[in-house]
Amino acid sequence: MSAQLWLPAEIAHRMRILHDDIAAHTIAVDANEAGQGIHQSQVATLKTMMEVLLQRQDNLLTELALDRSPAAMAKTYADLLGEIAGSHGLWRLFRTIYAQRLDPAEKRLLDAADLVAEDCYRPCIQVARDWGLIDGKYREPPLVWIEAGLSPLIFPRQSEVRALGMTLRPYLTQRLPIPIIVLPPDHAGCFWLYATLHHEVGHNLDQDLRSGGCGQRIAEELRQKIVDRLAAAGVDPARRQIWTRWADEITADAFGVLLGGAGFAACLTALLVPQAPQHGEVVRNDEHPDAFVRIELIAQMLERCEIAPLSADASALRQRAAGLPQPSDLGPFLRQAAIVAELAIATPLDVLGGHRLRDLTPRLGEDAQRTQELAHYLSGRTPLRPKEWICHRLVPPAAQLALQQLEAHDEQALAELHERALTFIESIERPAFLGETGPDEGFLRTLAEEITF
Structure with a gap:
């Protein structure tokens, strides 16, 4: 019997196999099995994009049944195999990420991280909607993945799969429909370090706070304002170029300050201070600001929130770096940091319809107070208070502040703090399902149509 007789059935x-796997996973999430319901909108988005790719396979399968030349049939067959491999590649990436949540120990950490990321992302998106800046289509919050690395890292929507360091295969040019935050395992076991998620979500917000996902980003407008303002201040072009190189990270840090307050600032400073004295001169060729410059920027941003406790925390941050040997050329950068912080936090932006970035988080004073109160509890200084006033994104910054208040400085005290914070965030009432169930099919179709194998 000729192989061509059963070839269509075999290919079908x-x-x-992929059709069934997607359907089974969707059913499990829709039923909230193992508490997976909080990812319903993300899975719906991924399913919609996969359906576009699967339709391409169906079209090629139909072509195989046509009476054409052997060469044309061979080309169609090869194209179909490429589509099958590529679609499985993208699906398996997210399947691997979701599979981590089947391990009970990792599920606790990932659920907490996902809730923190969602609670950083959603309020800003909602404010932008209220301003009429973006449409009503739901934008899925990031999905956290525990993977080895020096620090957390986000791959925003439309990043290529190759950016995740996957094995080189044809599907690596596929664009991600859902942002992914990589959280290192050693960070995942230290709840006070989850405050870095606020910075990573800031990168995602920078991309998504645009109508239809297109147009100028906040960081791009900030970059131009930095050039103009520093030029007006007489700063030379070479130094202006250094500041513009840092614009993306400055924007994400600004979101971190607004979403995580003093706890985020303390977390970032604690990570920067031990490494800051490595260089005798300001590091100029990295996408991240030099450590000393970055600490001053964070302090300046706190002050521009115009909340008294945050201004006091800014002084404390500076003290943590004051006793270290500093780069010889640091002075001018510190003076210019005040200009840049003002632009990032308190200057009206066209991208935001004339609003300031800090207007995206209108409850800064209340958030600061609540974070301090929770920090006192997590450090063991006060009894537990009602949890209705707390939200998920404030727990990691509170844990970071609690870390500084601990009387004991040993591993047992740190392990207890991690568990206390994790237990607290689990005690906050949450719905079984987060988000909405209406992915932007037009956006996803465009994204899928751009994929080639």
Whole structure:
């Protein structure tokens, strides 16, 4: 019997494997099995994009049944195999990420991280909607993945799969429909370090706070304002270029300050201070600001929130770096940091319809007070208070502040703090399902149509 007689049936069977796997996973999430319901909108988005890719396979399968030349049939067959491999590649990436949540120990950490990320992302998106800046389509919050690395890292929507360091295969040019935050395992076991998620979500917000996902980003407008303002202040072009190189990270830090307050600032400073004295001169060629410059920027940003406790915390941050040997050319950068912080936090932006970035978080004073109160509890200084007034994103910054208040400085005290914070965030009432169930099909179709194998 000729192989061509059963070839269409075999290919259809191979295609069905992915269809069935997607359907089974969607059913499990829709049923909130193992508490997966909080990812319903993310899975719905991924399913919609996969359906576009699967339709391409169906079209090629239909072509195989046509009476054409052997060469044309061979080309269609090769194209179909490429589509099958590529679609499985993208699906398996997210399947691997979701599979981490089947391990009970990792599920606790990932659920907490996902809730923190969602609670950083959603309020800003909602404010932008209220301003009429973006449409009503739901933008899925980031999905956290525990993976080895020096620090957390986000791959925003539309990043290429290759950016995740996957094995080189044809599907690596696929664009991600859902942002992914990589959280190192050693960070995942230290709840006070979850405050870095606020910075990573800031990168995602920078991309998504645009109508239809297009147009100028906040960081791009900030970059131009930095050039103009520093030029007006007489800063030379070479130094202006250094500041513009840092614009993306400055924007994400600004979101971190606004979403995490003093706890985020303390977390970032604690990570920077031990490494800051490595260089005798300001590091100029990295996408991140030099450590000493970055600490001053964070302090300046806190002051521009115009909340008294945050201004006091800014002084404390400076003290942590004051006793270290500093780069010889640091002075001018510190003076210019005040200009840049003002632009990032308190200057009206066209991208935001004339609003300031700090207007995206209108409850800064209340958040600061609540974070301090929770820090006192997590450090063991006060009894537990009602949890209705707390939100998920404030727990990691509070844990960071509690870390500084601990009387004991040993591993047992740190382990207890991590567990106390994790238990607290689990005690905050949450719905079984987060988000909405209406992915932007037009956006996803465009994204899928751009994929080639």
